[in-house]
Amino acid sequence: MTNTGVNTARPPRGLAMSSLLRADSIVMLNSKTSLVLSALLPIVILVVTSFGKGQSRLGGSSLLVSLALTLGLLTSCLLGYTLALAHDREIGVLQRLRVTPAPNWMIITSRLVVQVATNLLASIIVVIVGAIVHGLALNVGQYLLVIAIAVIGAAMFLAIGQALVGLVQSTNAISAIGRLLMIFLLLLGLLGGSGILGDTMKTIADWSPVGALLTLFSDLLNQSAWSGQDTSSLLACVGYIVVFTSIGIRWFRWNSR
């Protein structure tokens, strides 16, 4: 082995990870789309629905706040994270990072950590705003549970996004499919969950990603006792995380060619 002025030492992992986290945080802060999707859009929905009789028509305060939280997580993970990853893959940013001594898992983990942290912060802001404008009285325990469920929700939608980037190569196609998928999941969770499409669709909707997360959030904000439906919803979320993470890891490609 060499022992001259040239560098042959493998860099410390802590420094590599902290450098990636700092850079990804700067990228996130500079990415206005991500911030708008994760916090501003849900807050606008909360404020708009706080006027007049909108709350009761739309299913009550807890459902509206749950919807705002779910929408924030869904859009920022499925559109924000997924598109940023696909774009960086297309222009060669990921390949440039891969030729460094940073392990592949570290490059993706850093992005996921920053995304989840942003989602958590946004969820806390959204639930605080929701509690104020919709008059919900929440205790510290409920806020902590909101954080825990937001982590699960973010992980679920990030796993779906990761699988999408793994299965589809083109950034334009990912953008189009991501939008369609988002609309489909939202409509399924909301319309199907409301029961207006029939019992079969309601069952499917309750097990869907948006339906399961809405159930967890709204039961928590309603201060309902833990039910069998909550257990089912939690299991569904964990199942989606496992399945889509596996797909995302198995088929992920670092370049778009």
Added chain:
Amino acid sequence: MSEVNMPAQPPVLDISGLRVAYGERTVVDGVSFQIHRGEIFGLLGPNGAGKTSTLSAIEGLVSPKSGQLLVDGLDVRQEPLEAKARLGVQLQSSSFQAELTIQQIARLYGGLYGVKLSREQIRESMRTIGLEQELGKRFKQLSGGQQQRLALFIATIHNPLLLLLDEPTAGLDPQSRRGLWRRIEELRGEGNSILLTTHSMEEAQAVCDRVAIIDHGVLLTIGRPSELIDKHRDDPRVLSVAHGAPTLEDVFIGLTGSEIRD
């Protein structure tokens, strides 16, 4: 060019029987060569010859189907991160995160290679490559020459044992190209070995100690530029394309053919 004492030290890069394939299509087929300490080695070939795929295998971006790749004695497939720590890489089309400034890019890649850089150190480094005024700019806001200088700076930020440059002067004006050649010579003087790919025979003759010509994934010939000219000066394929005394470009076209590659 300085003389390199090739047999005296173990090779910095040792490739033997390298085979790379994408699906059924073999793009590198049994390539073998070595690069020695302080050597500038040029890999020449037409488009699609297998240059970038060879580099990608060394960089760990593609997995070879067979063959051995040793960087400083380390098997690239067995110890990829240890091997990558010894490599500096400038990809054909380097791209950095669009939202980061040059200063932030330098800090990120310094950290990834274990080099902690202060603001002042980054400023000083940028001054030496003429980018001091651009510190707050983003990568896309730089000119082509400035982007190449930054990409080369990032590739050498940890003073690597072996520098891999994939067509480093493509698209540069003559001034920038000469500047880059000077920098490559300086890096060799600092103890680095360099493997570069190029289409430019002028570049190969100006900076490379040895060159190899590759086509259809197969290494056709290897040696010092002057040796290759001597070796192939009587080859009918070379004579048929030469105008007067054969040049390295005549050897290149004679061996790889005259048809245009995409």
